[in-house]
Amino acid sequence: xxxxxxxxxxxxxxxxxxxxxxxxxxxxxxxxxxxxxxxxxxxxxxxxxxxxxxxxxxxxxxxxxxxxxxxxxxxxxxxxxxxxxxxxxxxxxxxxxxxxxxxxxxxxxxxxxxxxxxxxxxxxxxxxxxxxxxxxxxxxxxxxxxxxxxxxxxxxxxxxxxxxxxxxxxxxxxxxxxxxxxxxxxxxxxxxxxxxxxxxxxxxxxxxxxxxxxxxxxxxxxxxxxxxxxxxxxxxxxxxx
Amino acid sequence: xxxxxxxxxxxxxxxxxxxxxxxxxxxxxxxxxxxxxxxxxxxxxxxxxxxxxxxxxxxxxxxxxxxxxxxxxxxxxxxxxxxxxxxxxxxxxxxxxxxxxxxxxxxxxxxxxxxxxxxxxxxxxxxxxxxxxxxxxxxxxxxxxxxxxxxxxxxxxxxxxxxxxxxxxxxxxxxxxxxxxxxxxxxxxxxxx
Numbered sequence: 001x002x003x004x005x006x007x008x009x010x011x012x013x014x015x016x017x018x019x020x021x022x023x024x025x026x027x028x029x030x031x032x033x034x035x036x037x038x039x040x041x042x043x044x045x046x047x048x049x050x051x052x053x054x055x056x057x058x059x060x061x062x063x064x065x066x067x068x069x070x071x072x073x074x075x076x077x078x079x080x081x082x083x084x085x086x087x088x089x090x091x092x093x094x095x096x097x098x099x100x101x102x103x104x105x106x107x108x109x110x111x112x113x114x115x116x117x118x119x120x121x122x123x124x125x126x127x128x129x130x131x132x133x134x135x136x137x138x139x140x141x142x143x144x145x146x147x148x149x150x151x152x153x154x155x156x157x158x159x160x161x162x163x164x165x166x167x168x169x170x171x172x173x174x175x176x177x178x179x180x181x182x183x184x185x186x187x188x189x190x191x192x193x194x195x196x197x198x199x200x201x202x203x204x205x206x207x208x209x210x211x212x213x214x215x216x217x218x219x220x221x222x223x224x225x226x227x228x229x230x231x232x233x234x235x236x237x238x239x240x241x
Numbered sequence: 242x243x244x245x246x247x248x249x250x251x252x253x254x255x256x257x258x259x260x261x262x263x264x265x266x267x268x269x270x271x272x273x274x275x276x277x278x279x280x281x282x283x284x285x286x287x288x289x290x291x292x293x294x295x296x297x298x299x300x301x302x303x304x305x306x307x308x309x310x311x312x313x314x315x316x317x318x319x320x321x322x323x324x325x326x327x328x329x330x331x332x333x334x335x336x337x338x339x340x341x342x343x344x345x346x347x348x349x350x351x352x353x354x355x356x357x358x359x360x361x362x363x364x365x366x367x368x369x370x371x372x373x374x375x376x377x378x379x380x381x382x383x384x385x386x387x388x389x390x391x392x393x394x395x396x397x398x399x400x401x402x403x404x405x406x407x408x409x410x411x412x413x414x415x416x417x418x419x420x421x422x423x424x425x426x427x428x429x430x431x432x433x434x
Contacts, residue, residue: 042406203395204366205370208369208370213364217352223356223360225363225367226364
């Protein structure tokens with residue numbers, strides 16, 4: 001099976017000479033459809049750089065990024081823009097919703113940008129909101145929604161249409177733990193439907209929703225979790241003393 | 242965990258049989274803490290001896306013997322609920338000791354060691370998190386037990402993160418040379434007289 005996302009020996013250097021910063025060093029990472037991978041690491045470990053490069057928002061200094069088996073470096077500017085619009089969904093810590101648009105308009109926007117008619121885009125947008133339990137919030141503006149609702153709208157926008165890759169940077173940032181868990185449930189559910197997901201976080205509890213956790217340190221992948229055994233093993237411990 | 246007080250809590254709802262107590266205990270704690278029947282009956286016998294519960298037939302035995310809480314049992318239960326829980330956690334202390342010891346050991350990369358433990362903890366957290374989607378919506382017992390375990394494990398991971406960062410800030414020194422330096426007096430935590 002071809003991985004939906006593949007990073008091959010990806011390095012990223014910012015600046016040069018004495019101010020040079022090595023943000024990523026020869027990172028290899030492959031994420032399959034249906035898989036949710038969490039990238040954990042301290043501040044400055046290169047997590048966000050990894051995500052922006054994976055989403056083709058930034059180019060690596062060395063190495064190769066493949067999305068759906070195609071090398072991003074070999075695409076034209078237009079092809080790359082289309083890839084970002086159609087195939088990749090982004091979820092950010094601060095939601096990044098447009099304040100002047102309602103919830104459903106925010107969700108429908110990437111489809112409209114991609115040439116889907118206004119009514120068609122709206123119908124698909126409403127269906128996406130309904131799936132996330134937000135049908136009754138469709139006509140509200142972002143400032144009329146709670147933090148948890150705003151992030152659900154942002155997730156609806158990120159998965160609407162035929163997206164293959166879902167990228168999330170600290171997506172539960174400002175949310176309390178119950179709302180944060182709700183966001184992780186949605187990301188996981190999106191991946192179970194076949195999307196490849198990468199979530200960047202420094203919180204172990206959010207990372208624990210992932211199928212695999214990759215640990216980043218000083219721009220290098222230093223470790224990753226094995227696929228965990230089923231949860232049943234937790235319940236077969238002997239009786240408590 | 243106090244099985245004794247958990248049984249008193251179940252009996253505070255009304256009289257129950259031993260077997261019933263075991264089933265209800267397991268159901269309410271998300272079946273994370275299995276109890277054996279022997280444990281239930283031994284605990285009930287002790288509670289009866291201490292006058293905290295009473296049975297229909299003090300001489301009788303078997304699954305059809307019913308128990309109810311006494312007034313003294315009710316008082317004991319109310320007091321236990323408000324008593325601060327024992328928060329000392331031996332597994333975490335063991336980890337602190339391992340990291341402290343590793344710092345001074347030649348040939349041991351303490352950051353690598355920290356990562357070994359971090360990975361282990363995150364893998365355990367992944368297993369617990371898998372239990373969440375399985376919980377039926379009406380059953381809040383399991384999510385509460387799972388949350389408690391996840392927050393406890395997360396705290397240990399955060400301690401490892403902090404230790405990792407703190408140790409990375411230290412000037413590089415050979416572990417052997419560091420071990421040769423005697424600990425300065427007055428730097429120890431704890432009581433000095």
